[in-house]
Amino acid sequence: MSLLIDDEIYERVSRLDIPFNRYGLDPYGISRDHLGFFFTSLGWFYRNYFNVTAIGLEHIPKREGAFIIGNHSGGIPVDAGMVLTSLVLDLDPPRLGHAMVEKFANKLPFLSQYYSRFGQFTGIPEHAKRFLREGRLVVAFPEGVRGIGKLYSERYQLTRFGTGFMRIALEAGVPVVPFAFVGGEEAYPVISRLEGIGKLVGAPFIPVPRHIVPVPVPISCQIIYGEPMYFEGDGSEADEVIFGYVAQVKAKVASLIEEGRELRRELFSGDIVLDEDDV
Amino acid sequence: MKVLITGISGKLGRLVALSLIERGHKILGVDRRPWPGSPDGVEMYNADIRKRPAEDVFRTQRPDAVIHMATVSHFESHAEERYRINLKGTQAVFDNCHKYSVERCIFVGRHTYYGAAPDSPLYHTEDDPPEAISTFPELADLVAADLYAGSALWRYPELKTTVLRMCYTLGPSHHGTLAQFLRGERVPTVLGFDPLYQFLHEKDAASAVTAALCEGSPGVFNVSGPQPVPLSVLIQVTGRANWRIPEPLFNSMLGRFGLPRLPPGAINHVKFPVVVDSEPFQKDTGFQYSYDEVRAMEAFANM
Numbered sequence: 001m002s003l004l005i006d007d008e009i010y011e012r013v014s015r016l017d018i019p020f021n022r023y024g025l026d027p028y029g030i031s032r033d034h035l036g037f038f039f040t041s042l043g044w045f046y047r048n049y050f051n052v053t054a055i056g057l058e059h060i061p062k063r064e065g066a067f068i069i070g071n072h073s074g075g076i077p078v079d080a081g082m083v084l085t086s087l088v089l090d091l092d093p094p095r096l097g098h099a100m101v102e103k104f105a106n107k108l109p110f111l112s113q114y115y116s117r118f119g120q121f122t123g124i125p126e127h128a129k130r131f132l133r134e135g136r137l138v139v140a141f142p143e144g145v146r147g148i149g150k151l152y153s154e155r156y157q158l159t160r161f162g163t164g165f166m167r168i169a170l171e172a173g174v175p176v177v178p179f180a181f182v183g184g185e186e187a188y189p190v191i192s193r194l195e196g197i198g199k200l201v202g203a204p205f206i207p208v209p210r211h212i213v214p215v216p217v218p219i220s221c222q223i224i225y226g227e228p229m230y231f232e233g234d235g236s237e238a239d240e241v242i243f244g245y246v247a248q249v250k251a252k253v254a255s256l257i258e259e260g261r262e263l264r265r266e267l268f269s270g271d272i273v274l275d276e277d278d279v
Numbered sequence: 280m281k282v283l284i285t286g287i288s289g290k291l292g293r294l295v296a297l298s299l300i301e302r303g304h305k306i307l308g309v310d311r312r313p314w315p316g317s318p319d320g321v322e323m324y325n326a327d328i329r330k331r332p333a334e335d336v337f338r339t340q341r342p343d344a345v346i347h348m349a350t351v352s353h354f355e356s357h358a359e360e361r362y363r364i365n366l367k368g369t370q371a372v373f374d375n376c377h378k379y380s381v382e383r384c385i386f387v388g389r390h391t392y393y394g395a396a397p398d399s400p401l402y403h404t405e406d407d408p409p410e411a412i413s414t415f416p417e418l419a420d421l422v423a424a425d426l427y428a429g430s431a432l433w434r435y436p437e438l439k440t441t442v443l444r445m446c447y448t449l450g451p452s453h454h455g456t457l458a459q460f461l462r463g464e465r466v467p468t469v470l471g472f473d474p475l476y477q478f479l480h481e482k483d484a485a486s487a488v489t490a491a492l493c494e495g496s497p498g499v500f501n502v503s504g505p506q507p508v509p510l511s512v513l514i515q516v517t518g519r520a521n522w523r524i525p526e527p528l529f530n531s532m533l534g535r536f537g538l539p540r541l542p543p544g545a546i547n548h549v550k551f552p553v554v555v556d557s558e559p560f561q562k563d564t565g566f567q568y569s570y571d572e573v574r575a576m577e578a579f580a581n582m
Contacts, residue, residue: 022573027506028401029475029552106397109471109526112550116473117509126400 005036009043012094017063034117035096039088046085049218050078050187054086055263056179056225060095065132065174066228067165068097068139071158071253072147074184075207078216083139083181084120086223097139098131099123104202125168132172140165142246145204149193152210155185156257161250163242171235175228176249180256182264183221222263224256280304282492283342283381285328285372286349287321288312290454291387294485295346296321302493307340309333310349329363329371337379344383344492347372350424352389353417353542354459361420369424373431376438383439385491386428389456390446390501391418395474395551402556405444405499414551417542429499441491445502446555449579450481458579460539466514467538467549470523474552477507480570480578490564501555504568505575510549516573517580526550 013035024032046052060066073079080099088094100123106112121127128138141147142161150157169176190207198205211217229252231245282299286292287308296306300320308314308323317323322340326332328349336342349372350365369386376384393403394410409426411418431440447457457478460466479487479502487502514521524532526546534540541549560566570578 021506021571023508023512025506025508025512029507029509103398106551109469111471112397113471113473116475121401122398124398124400126402130400130402 004040005033006040006043009039009089010036012088013039015094016088016096017093018096028119028121029116030096030119031117034114035119038118039085042081042085043089045078046082046089050082050183050216051218051220052082052086052223053220054090054223054225057086057091059177059225059227060087060091060137061175061177061228062093063135065135065172066137066177067128067132067169067174068137068177068179069142069165069249069253070179070181071156071257072141072143072150072184073156073181073221074188074216075148075190075209076188076214076216077141077148078187078221079181079184080139080141082221083179083223087137095137097137098127099139100128102145104204107202125164128165128168129172132168132174149190149205149207150185152185152189152191155189156182156261158250158254158257161246163239163246166231166242166245166249167235170231170233170237175230177228178226178249178252178256180224180253180260181221182224182257182260183219184216187216187219187221220267222260224260224263226252226256280344281307281340281342283307283309283336283340283345285309285345285347285368287323288314289348290450290452290481291448291484291488292348294481295348295488298485298489299492302489307336307342309336328368333371334375337375337381341379342381344385345372345376345381346385346387346488346492347428348387348488350388350421352421352456352459353545354456358417358420365420365424366427369427373428373435373438376431377435381438383492384431384441385488386425386440386442387488388425388428388442388444389421390444390477390503390555391415391456391548391553392422392425392444393553393555394418395548395553397551399551401475401552401554403501403554404556405501405559414547415542415544417544432497439497441495441497442499443488443491443502443560444500444555445479445484445487446504447476447478448481448484449478449575451578451581452481453579455481460541461514461517461519461579463537463539464520465522465537466519467522467524467529467532468510468514469529469546469550470525472550473509473511474550475507475554476510476513476552477503477554478572478575479504479568480575483568483570483575487560487564487566490566491560494564495560496563498563500560500563501557502560502566503555503557504570505572507552507554508572508576513576516576
C-alpha cells in the first residue's frame with residue numbers, strides 16, 4: 001500500500017481537519033490510509049493526465065461548512081474526483097469534500113466499500129445536512145444523472161437543477177460556493193447512451209464516447225470557483241422562493257462555465273481539441 | 280426504589296442489577312432461567328413474563344420501576360417463539376405496569392430497528408422509520424416490540440416510559456447478537472462490502488440502562504458509545520479470520536465450514552451499516568462510555 005501512497009499527499013491528508021482514531025478511522029469510517037491512496041491516484045490524474053487548473057480556491061471557506069455546487073462535465077464523472085482533489089492538493093489548509101454519490105454506487109461491491117472509506121456517501125439529505133452542520137464541505141451536482149449523459153452536441157448546456165441542495169443549505173445556514181468544471185466534455189465526448197447495458201450492471205446507462213473506449217482522453221481541464229453565495233431563509237420557504245435562489249446559482253454556474261471556456265480558448269489559442277464537425 | 284428486571288439472568292440483566300444494587304436499590308428479578316449465586320438484594324422469581332406467576336410479582340411486590348429486557352434474537356429462538364416472547368411478552372409487561380401503577384418503565388430495544396440498506400443514512404436519529412422490516416424481515420418481532428413499547432408513551436402517559444434503541448454490546452461474557460456472530464474462528468463477510476459496526480462494552484451498556492432509569496426522561500432514545508469501526512477491523516482485532524464470500528454464495532455458505540447460521544435477511548446487515556446518533560441520550564442522562572472501541576474489542580478478544 002505504501003508504494004501506492006505519495007508522501008507529500010499523505011502529509012496533506014494527515015493535515016485534514018478530521019478526527020482520526022488510532023486505526024486512522026473517523027466516526028464515518030473514513031480512513032486516512034485509504035484517503036492517501038485515493039488522492040495519490042486522483043492526484044496523478046489531476047496533475048498529469050488532466051493537468052487541472054483550479055482558479056478561485058480562495059472562495060472555499062477555511063473551516064466552516066459550505067455546499068459546493070457545480071456542473072457535471074463529461075460522460076463519466078471525472079469532475080467530482082478532480083474537484084475533491086483540488087480541495088486537498090491546491091487548498092491550504094487542505095479540506096476533504098464529501099461528494100453526494102448516486103444511489104446505485106452503494107449497491108455495487110467494492111465501490112460501496114471504498115467510497116465509504118474515502119468519505120463519499122450516498123447522496124441523501126440526511127448525509128448532506130449532517131456534514132454541513134459539522135462544518136464540512138459537501139460537493140453536489142444538482143443536475144444529477146441528467147448532467148452526466150450530455151451528448152457532445154449538448155456540451156456545457158446546463159440541464160435542470162434539482163432544488164434539494166438549496167433547502168439543505170438554508171436549513172444548515174451555510175453558503176453555496178458555485179463552480180464550473182470545463183474540459184470534461186472534450187475529454188469524454190458522449191455520442192450515445194446505452195441504457196440496456198447500463199441496467200445490467202445497475203447503472204442508469206453507459207455513455208459511449210466518440211473515441212469508443214470508455215475512458216476519458218487526457219485533455220487539460222479547469223475548475224473555476226466563484227464567490228460564496230449567501231441566501232436568506234431557513235429552508236421552509238415556498239417553492240417559488242427556492243426556485244428563484246436556485247436559478248441564481250444556476251446562472252452563476254453558467255457564467256463561470258463561460259469564463260472557463262473563454263480561458264480554454266486563450267490557453268489553446270483558439271485551438272479547441274474537438275470541433276463540432278468531428279462528432 | 281424497588282426495580283423489577285425482566286430477563287435478569289441474561290448478561291446485561293445481571294450487570295444492570297449489580298449496578299442498581301450498588302446504588303442502593305432493591306431488585307426483583309423475573310426470568311425463566313435461573314441466576315445461580317445471585318447477590319443479596321436480588322429477589323429471584325422463576326417465571327415467564329407472560330404468565331400468571333409473573334403478574335403475581337407485580338401484585339404482591341408492587342415495584343416502582345420496571346426494566347424490560349426479556350427479548351430474544353434469531354440466534355436464540357425460532358420465529359414463532361420470538362413473537363411470543365418479544366411482542367406478547369412486551370405487551371404483558373406494559374399491561375402489568377399499567378394495572379399495578381408502576382411509575383417508570385424502561386424497554387431495552389435494539390438499534391437494528393433502523394435496518395440496513397444501500398440508501399439508509401449513517402447516524403440514524405430517533406425520527407427515522409423502522410426499515411428493518413424490509414431489510415431484515417426476521418427482525419420484525421423486535422421492531423414490533425419497540426413500536427409497541429413506544430406506544431405506551433401515549434396510551435399510559437402516567438407510566439413514564441423510555442424506549443432504548445441500544446447498539447450491539449461486546450465484552451468478556453461473549454453474550455449478545457454481535458458476539459454470536461463473531462463466535463467462531465471464521466466470520467463471514469460479503470466480498471466488496473465492509474460496513475461500520477457500532478458497539479458498546481457490556482459494562483457501559485449496563486450503565487447506560489442504569490442512567491436511563493436514574494437520570495433519564497421518558498421518550499425514545501438511541502444508545503451508543505464510541506465511534507463505529509468497519510467490520511473488517513472488528514474481525515481483525517478480535518483475532519478472527521475474515522471469510523470474504525461473493526454475495527451469490529453467501530447464504531448457502533452459512534452454517535457450514537464453521538460459519539454461523541444466519542437468517543436470509545441478515546445479509547443486508549453484513550453489507551450495510553446500522554449506526555445511530557445517541558447525542559439526545561447523552562444530553563438527557565449525562566451518560567459517558569468508559570471503554571472506547573479498541574478496549575471493547577480487546578475485552579471481547581482476550582477472553
